[in-house]
Amino acid sequence: MRTSSFGGGCWRIKTDMKHPNPAFRDRVLFRISEREHPRVGTRYKVWPLLEFSWAVDDHLLGVTHVLRGKDLVMEDEMEKAIWDYLDVQRRPEFIHYGFLFFKEIDLSKSKLARDIREGRLAGVDDPRTWSIQSLQRRGISPQALRTFVLSFGMSLTDVEVSADNLYAENRKVIDASANRFFFVPDPVTIEVEGLPPIWDVEAPVHPDFPDRGHRRFEVSSTIQVPRTDYLAFRREEVRLKDFCNVVLDERARFTGREVKEVPKIQWVSGGSPTRVLMPDGTLVEGLAESNLSAAAIHDVVQFERFGFVRLDARDGQMTTAYFAHR
Structure with missing residues (x-):
C-alpha cells in the first residue's frame, strides 16, 4: 500500500458478513491519500479513518465516557470490534443523545x-x-x-x-452587566420648536443599578429619531426618553418635560455613526449617543428599545456591533 496510488488499495476490518447491518460488514479502516498533510506534508500515504483513530485514541488517552449523537451508535460497535482485535480490556462507557x-x-x-x-x-x-x-x-x-x-x-x-x-x-x-445606551437606526432629523434653554440631560447608565451613575447628553433643538418611530407616531405626542415631550413632525412642537403616558422613543442629538450586524447578515446603520465611546470593544450593552449587542470594532468614528437579541 505504501507504493500504491489513490484508489490502489485499502485496509478493512474482518467482520461477520451476516451482520444484520450491511454497513457494518468489513468496513474500511485505512485508505490511501496523496493529498499533502498540513503538518507532515507527503511523508505518509496511508491514513486511518475516524473509527480506527477513535478506538486507538480513546484507549491511549484513558477516555472513560464517550458522548455521541444517537446517529453514531454503529461507531460504538466498530470501536468494540477493533478493541476485540487489539485485546483492549478497559473500555469507556458510551452515552448517546438526540438532536x-x-x-x-x-x-x-x-x-x-x-x-x-x-x-x-x-x-x-x-x-x-x-x-x-x-x-x-x-x-x-x-x-x-x-x-x-x-x-x-x-x-x-x-x-x-x-x-x-x-x-x-x-x-x-x-442583563445586569449590560449598560444602556441610545441607538437610532435609520435616523430622521427633526427640529424641536419652542424648546426652552436646556443644555444637557441625564439618563441612568442602568435603571436597576443607580450607583453606576448617569449618562449626560448635550442637546440642541436638532434631534434624530428612528425612522420607524417617525412614521408610526408622526403628528402624535411622544416622549423623547429622559428628555422631553414633543408632537412629532419634521418641525416638532415642544409640549413639556413632565412624564406622560405617551409612547417613549429613543433619540440622539448629533450622535456618532454606528452600525449593527444582524443575525441574517444585514447591516442596520444609524447613530449612537456619544457616551458609547466610553464602552470598551467586546462589551455587551443594551441599545434601548433595540436590543442587546456586542461591540465588535471601531474604525475612526464608526462603531460596529453584533446584534445578540432583544
Missing part, C-alpha cells in the same frame, strides 16, 4: 462550509453560521449556552426549540 434543532434555523454544516468557501459567508464567525464562534461574537455567553443545552438532559428524544429559549437564558446572564 437539538432550532425551529427558525437550517444548520447544515456542509452547506455552511460551501458558503464560506465560495465567499457567501464572511467566515466561521459570520452570524449566519450559528457556530460557537459566531454566537460568542454576538454576545451569547458560554454560561447561557451551557445552561440552555443542559436543560434538555441526555435524552435520546430529538428536541426542537425556538432560539428565543437560548436568548432568554442569555438575557438572565447579561
Whole structure:
C-alpha cells in the first residue's frame, strides 16, 4: 500500500458478513491519500479513518465516557470490534443523545462550509453560521449556552426549540452587566420648536443599578429619531426618553418635560455613526449617543428599545456591533 496510488488499495476490518447491518460488514479502516498533510506534508500515504483513530485514541488517552449523537451508535460497535482485535480490556462507557434543532434555523454544516468557501459567508464567525464562534461574537455567553443545552438532559428524544429559549437564558446572564445606551437606526432629523434653554440631560447608565451613575447628553433643538418611530407616531405626542415631550413632525412642537403616558422613543442629538450586524447578515446603520465611546470593544450593552449587542470594532468614528437579541 505504501507504493500504491489513490484508489490502489485499502485496509478493512474482518467482520461477520451476516451482520444484520450491511454497513457494518468489513468496513474500511485505512485508505490511501496523496493529498499533502498540513503538518507532515507527503511523508505518509496511508491514513486511518475516524473509527480506527477513535478506538486507538480513546484507549491511549484513558477516555472513560464517550458522548455521541444517537446517529453514531454503529461507531460504538466498530470501536468494540477493533478493541476485540487489539485485546483492549478497559473500555469507556458510551452515552448517546438526540438532536437539538432550532425551529427558525437550517444548520447544515456542509452547506455552511460551501458558503464560506465560495465567499457567501464572511467566515466561521459570520452570524449566519450559528457556530460557537459566531454566537460568542454576538454576545451569547458560554454560561447561557451551557445552561440552555443542559436543560434538555441526555435524552435520546430529538428536541426542537425556538432560539428565543437560548436568548432568554442569555438575557438572565447579561442583563445586569449590560449598560444602556441610545441607538437610532435609520435616523430622521427633526427640529424641536419652542424648546426652552436646556443644555444637557441625564439618563441612568442602568435603571436597576443607580450607583453606576448617569449618562449626560448635550442637546440642541436638532434631534434624530428612528425612522420607524417617525412614521408610526408622526403628528402624535411622544416622549423623547429622559428628555422631553414633543408632537412629532419634521418641525416638532415642544409640549413639556413632565412624564406622560405617551409612547417613549429613543433619540440622539448629533450622535456618532454606528452600525449593527444582524443575525441574517444585514447591516442596520444609524447613530449612537456619544457616551458609547466610553464602552470598551467586546462589551455587551443594551441599545434601548433595540436590543442587546456586542461591540465588535471601531474604525475612526464608526462603531460596529453584533446584534445578540432583544
